[in-house]
Amino acid sequence: MRITCPNCGPRDRREFYYQGDALALDRPAEDAGLEAWDDYLHNRENPAGDTADLWFHEAGCGAWLVVERNTVTHAVHKATLAEKAKR
Amino acid sequence: MVKLIALTPCAGLLPITHGGVEVTEVRPERLMSVAPYAGQSKATSAKLKEQIGEGLSAVMCRAGAVTWFGHGTWLVAGEVALDGVAAVTDQSDAWAVVAISGAGAEDVLARLVPVDLRAGVFKKNHVAKTMLGHMAVTITRTDTATFEIMVMRAMARTLVHDLDIAMRGVAAR
Numbered sequence: 576m577r578i579t580c581p582n583c584g585p586r587d588r589r590e591f592y593y594q595g596d597a598l599a600l601d602r603p604a605e606d607a608g609l610e611a612w613d614d615y616l617h618n619r620e621n622p623a624g625d626t627a628d629l630w631f632h633e634a635g636c637g638a639w640l641v642v643e644r645n646t647v648t649h650a651v652h653k654a655t656l657a658e659k660a661k662r
Numbered sequence: 663m664v665k666l667i668a669l670t671p672c673a674g675l676l677p678i679t680h681g682g683v684e685v686t687e688v689r690p691e692r693l694m695s696v697a698p699y700a701g702q703s704k705a706t707s708a709k710l711k712e713q714i715g716e717g718l719s720a721v722m723c724r725a726g727a728v729t730w731f732g733h734g735t736w737l738v739a740g741e742v743a744l745d746g747v748a749a750v751t752d753q754s755d756a757w758a759v760v761a762i763s764g765a766g767a768e769d770v771l772a773r774l775v776p777v778d779l780r781a782g783v784f785k786k787n788h789v790a791k792t793m794l795g796h797m798a799v800t801i802t803r804t805d806t807a808t809f810e811i812m813v814m815r816a817m818a819r820t821l822v823h824d825l826d827i828a829m830r831g832v833a834a835r
Contacts, residue, residue: 582721582733583791587776590793634798635791638733656733 582636594629597641671758671818681833683764695751696736702747714740724787758818763808766832773828795824
């Protein structure tokens with residue numbers, strides 16, 4: 576599996592650390608209420624298909640990435656810098 | 663008071679030579695990491711140019727004393743003052759720096775590094791932040807058949823050990 580880092584180009588998976596669903600970037604407002612916060616903290620989709628995850632280019636440039644990939648075909652569509660991801 | 667003797671990161675480990683490939687220690691006098699504050703890249707670049715003759719280098723490149731050192735970070739070989747535009751940290755003693763040179767240097771690194779470092783794609787002053795064995799390293803091609811490798815100082819012995827084995831392997835072919 577390879578991920579194309581926006582800084583470094585295509586790199587082997589072993590350079591990266593997996594964090595979890597990119598949903599973590601959509602932090603609710605502080606006063607959003609218990610239900611929204613419970614959902615944000617604990618509930619995740621388990622899609623058969625396209626998904627977006629946060630990966631850290633740990634043994635490379637040190638950038639956080641949003642990686643879009645497909646859990647069925649294992650295709651890695653693209654990676655963008657987390658700081659530039661739409662929120 | 664006890665008199666302490668300063669040792670370089672690779673003291674007693676280098677130089678080594680096998681099959682025409684040589685590894686020697688590089689001893690930078692001063693290394694400062696430079697991380698421009700948000701929106702201050704241009705200002706940082708301009709100040710760097712005034713102070714050491716080069717601005718921030720392109721991603722994955724070295725220009726003069728300035729080396730790209732990861733996302734939003736550069737490593738500068740020299741003294742700089744960038745108050746107000748960038749976070750600067752003195753890292754002079756933090757890194758072990760070695761030079762590997764010789765016709766077989768590419769073959770040696772090919773055994774250890776997952777990135778293509780051949781001359782056709784990895785040219786002079788290109789920089790790769792990648793892995794050597796299990797260690798995170800910064801590799802720069804400094805000349806036709808010479809690379810500079812930086813690891814955290816605590817990993818100096820492991821770096822030399824891994825290079826030594828790979829050099830023996832290449833030399834034995």
